[in-house]
Amino acid sequence: MAAPQLAFAALLCALLGACATLSEPTGVAPSYAEAADAEQLYAQGELDQSAAAFLQLAQAHHGDEAAHYRLRAAEALRERGDLDGAARALGDVKRRRLHGNEPLRLDLLDAEIALKHGDIAQAQALLTVPDSDVPQNLRVRALELRARADLASGDAFASARARAALDRYLAGADREQNRKQLTDALAAMNANALKTRIETLPAGDPLRPWVEQALRDKGQTLARELPRPSHPVGTMQPGANGAMQAEGYTSLKHVALLLPLNAQLAAVSQSIRDGFLSAYFADTTGRRPDVRIYDSGKTPADAIAAYNAAVADGADHVVGPLQRESVGELFHQSLSARVLALNHPDTGEVPPPGSAEFGLLPDAEGAQVAEHMRERGIARAAIIAADTEWADRAARAFRAQFEAGGGSVVGETRLRDKDVNYSTSITQATASLGSGADGGVFISMRPQQARLLLPQLKIANAAASVFATSHVYAGDNNTSLDRDLDGLEFCDAPWLFGPVPGRPDRNQVSSQFASASGVGARLFAFGMDAYALLPYMDWLLAHPDAYVNGATGELTADSFGRIHRVVGWARFRNGVALPADGALSAAPMQQ
Structure with missing residues (x-):
C-alpha cells in the first residue's frame, strides 16, 4: 500500500475508535488476563506487541477462540501497516469459526490484502455486502x-459514488482527502459518460450534486427536477396540549446573522x-429569537472565525455567510450550530445534515423560464x-431544460457590454x-441592454414573445425607459409587485428603508425569506412537498438541503412591471 493510502487508512481506523471496543464472539470464555493485556497494548498503539500477544493466545487455544485471536492479531498488524504480516497471522482462519461482526471484519481485511496484491476481482467480491448490513463502526472502512x-x-463513477456515501461520515482532513479523490474520479470521465451515468442515480443519491458540479466544470448543464410543492407550512392544528399551533413550526432561541460588512459588499x-x-x-408569533449580527469579513477564514464567535456566544442557528467560497469552507467544518447559508458553494458539496443553503441563482431562473415557455x-x-458569467449560466440552464422538455433551440448569441448595434447578433439567434x-x-441581461435589444428585435421583424430572468428588471418602475420593454415577461420575486401574506408591505418599508428600493429590493426580500425559513427548516428538509410562501417565491427544500424557489411572473405594460395576467401567485401560469 502506498504511504498516503496507509496514512488515510490509519486515520479512518482512528475514526472508528481504533477498533478497541470490538467484542469477543459468542462462545468465547470470559476474557483472560492475557487477552485484556493484548487489547490494552492495541489501545495504546503498541501494535507489534499486541499482535504477538494475540498470536500466543491463538496458539494456546483451539477452534473459535483461536480464530478470534488470529483475527485480532491480523487487525493489529493491519493497523500497523503490515498487510503481509496480517495475511500470515490469519493463516487458514475459517469463517464458520467467527461470530458477530467478525466474518465481515475478516472480509474487509482480506479485501484490503487482495487490493495490495492487485487482485481487484477478489477484493470486489469480498465487498459486495449492502451498506445497510454493515455496522456503523465498520461502514467507513468498507466504503473506502x-x-x-x-x-x-x-x-471511476462507482468509486465516486462510494466516496459520496463516505463523505457524510468524515470530517477534517479525512473529508478533504476523500472529496479530492471523489472529484478527481469524476473529472477523469468525459461529459457524455457522466450524463449517461447520472441518469441511473435515484433523485436523492448523494453523488448527484457532485456529478452536476463536475458537468458544470466541463461547461455542461443538466436539466433540473423543478420543485412543485403542494403543501404550505404553518397550517394551524391542535398541539399536544390542545392549543393550536402552526404545523412544522419550531421555536428558535439564539440566531446569528453573518454578513460581510466591508465596503465592497456593504x-x-x-x-x-x-x-x-x-x-x-414584523413577526407576530410572540416567539422571536435573540438575534446578533457578525461581520463575516472578506475571506473564508474570516467567516469561520465569525461562525465560531457566534457559537461561543450561544447561537444555535446561524444565517450566512454570503460569499460562495466562505459557504464552501464552512460546510467543511464540524458544525455545532445549524446553518442557513446565503449562497450555494461552487465546489459541489451540500450542507451537513440539518443545515441548508439558500440563494438567488441565475441557473434556477433560466430553467424555470424554459419550463414556463x-x-x-x-x-x-x-x-x-x-456576455457575463451569470448570464451564461442562466442561458445554459435554459437550453438544458428547454431541450429536455422537447423544445428546440434554433439559435444562440451573446451581447458584449459595449455593443449598441445588435443586428448581426439578432440575425444569428x-x-x-x-x-x-x-x-x-x-x-438574460440587465435592463440597459434589454432596452436596446427589444426595439431592434422589432425592427428585425423578430415578432416572437420575449421572456427573461429577473435581471431585466431594475427593481423600481421607470416608465419612460421601460416602455421599450412592453410585452416582455420575466420571472421575479412576487413581493416586488404586490403584497405577500406575512411579509411587510413593500410600499411601506421602501419609504423607511432605501435598501428596499431599486436593485436592493430583491435582496431585501431575500433577507425576509431567510428569517421566515428558519423555524421551518426541519419540516422543509423532511417534507419535499411543503413550502414557505416567501417574498422571493414559494420556498421548498430538496433531500440535499438546498432551498429552491418557485418564482413569480411579471410583464411590462406601458413601461410598468405588473403581475402577469394579474396573477400574484408564484405558481406557473397555464396556457
Whole structure:
C-alpha cells in the first residue's frame, strides 16, 4: 500500500475508535488476563506487541477462540501497516469459526490484502455486502475499500459514488482527502459518460450534486427536477396540549446573522440585513429569537472565525455567510450550530445534515423560464444573453431544460457590454425562428441592454414573445425607459409587485428603508425569506412537498438541503412591471 493510502487508512481506523471496543464472539470464555493485556497494548498503539500477544493466545487455544485471536492479531498488524504480516497471522482462519461482526471484519481485511496484491476481482467480491448490513463502526472502512477497488477496476463513477456515501461520515482532513479523490474520479470521465451515468442515480443519491458540479466544470448543464410543492407550512392544528399551533413550526432561541460588512459588499449586506430585521420585527408569533449580527469579513477564514464567535456566544442557528467560497469552507467544518447559508458553494458539496443553503441563482431562473415557455406552448426558442458569467449560466440552464422538455433551440448569441448595434447578433439567434406562434426568445441581461435589444428585435421583424430572468428588471418602475420593454415577461420575486401574506408591505418599508428600493429590493426580500425559513427548516428538509410562501417565491427544500424557489411572473405594460395576467401567485401560469 502506498504511504498516503496507509496514512488515510490509519486515520479512518482512528475514526472508528481504533477498533478497541470490538467484542469477543459468542462462545468465547470470559476474557483472560492475557487477552485484556493484548487489547490494552492495541489501545495504546503498541501494535507489534499486541499482535504477538494475540498470536500466543491463538496458539494456546483451539477452534473459535483461536480464530478470534488470529483475527485480532491480523487487525493489529493491519493497523500497523503490515498487510503481509496480517495475511500470515490469519493463516487458514475459517469463517464458520467467527461470530458477530467478525466474518465481515475478516472480509474487509482480506479485501484490503487482495487490493495490495492487485487482485481487484477478489477484493470486489469480498465487498459486495449492502451498506445497510454493515455496522456503523465498520461502514467507513468498507466504503473506502470499495471506492479503491472500483477505481482500480476502472469504474471511476462507482468509486465516486462510494466516496459520496463516505463523505457524510468524515470530517477534517479525512473529508478533504476523500472529496479530492471523489472529484478527481469524476473529472477523469468525459461529459457524455457522466450524463449517461447520472441518469441511473435515484433523485436523492448523494453523488448527484457532485456529478452536476463536475458537468458544470466541463461547461455542461443538466436539466433540473423543478420543485412543485403542494403543501404550505404553518397550517394551524391542535398541539399536544390542545392549543393550536402552526404545523412544522419550531421555536428558535439564539440566531446569528453573518454578513460581510466591508465596503465592497456593504450595500448588498445592508439590503439583506434590513430585510431580515424587517421580517423579525414584523413577526407576530410572540416567539422571536435573540438575534446578533457578525461581520463575516472578506475571506473564508474570516467567516469561520465569525461562525465560531457566534457559537461561543450561544447561537444555535446561524444565517450566512454570503460569499460562495466562505459557504464552501464552512460546510467543511464540524458544525455545532445549524446553518442557513446565503449562497450555494461552487465546489459541489451540500450542507451537513440539518443545515441548508439558500440563494438567488441565475441557473434556477433560466430553467424555470424554459419550463414556463414550454407551458405556454412554445416549442422553438432563440437565446440572447449578455456576455457575463451569470448570464451564461442562466442561458445554459435554459437550453438544458428547454431541450429536455422537447423544445428546440434554433439559435444562440451573446451581447458584449459595449455593443449598441445588435443586428448581426439578432440575425444569428433568430434567423431560423420564423414567425409562428410556437416560437419565443429567451434573454438574460440587465435592463440597459434589454432596452436596446427589444426595439431592434422589432425592427428585425423578430415578432416572437420575449421572456427573461429577473435581471431585466431594475427593481423600481421607470416608465419612460421601460416602455421599450412592453410585452416582455420575466420571472421575479412576487413581493416586488404586490403584497405577500406575512411579509411587510413593500410600499411601506421602501419609504423607511432605501435598501428596499431599486436593485436592493430583491435582496431585501431575500433577507425576509431567510428569517421566515428558519423555524421551518426541519419540516422543509423532511417534507419535499411543503413550502414557505416567501417574498422571493414559494420556498421548498430538496433531500440535499438546498432551498429552491418557485418564482413569480411579471410583464411590462406601458413601461410598468405588473403581475402577469394579474396573477400574484408564484405558481406557473397555464396556457
